[in-house]
Amino acid sequence: MKHANVIGRKVAYLRNQLRLSQDALVARLQVMGCDISRDVLANIETLRSPATDKQIEFFAQAFGISEQALFPDKRHFDGKVVGLNSEGFSRRGTSPEPVHK
Numbered sequence: 001m002k003h004a005n006v007i008g009r010k011v012a013y014l015r016n017q018l019r020l021s022q023d024a025l026v027a028r029l030q031v032m033g034c035d036i037s038r039d040v041l042a043n044i045e046t047l048r049s050p051a052t053d054k055q056i057e058f059f060a061q062a063f064g065i066s067e068q069a070l071f072p073d074k075r076h077f078d079g080k081v082v083g084l085n086s087e088g089f090s091r092r093g094t095s096p097e098p099v100h101k
Helices: 008-017 022-032 038-045 053-063
Strands: none
Touching: 008 038, 008 053, 022 038, 022 053
């Protein structure tokens, strides 16, 4: 099973906003206790490898943001779809008629 990388572009964007090189970000992460190399960071940023849950925690801490802020705005992991009111929704569409005996 191939895992998707949905934070790589945001990591690269935030790193560039802070004007950090990949080596500088790796050094910051390593000081915080994250075991990461520049090659691993490059693979995450270019979407060749997914980030682990621990790496996501360290990225968020390094950038001073929440972990959720690393994920794309349009993606909602809580199961809600933007702009869809799911109240009263069922797969059948309507309630079945009661059965009278």
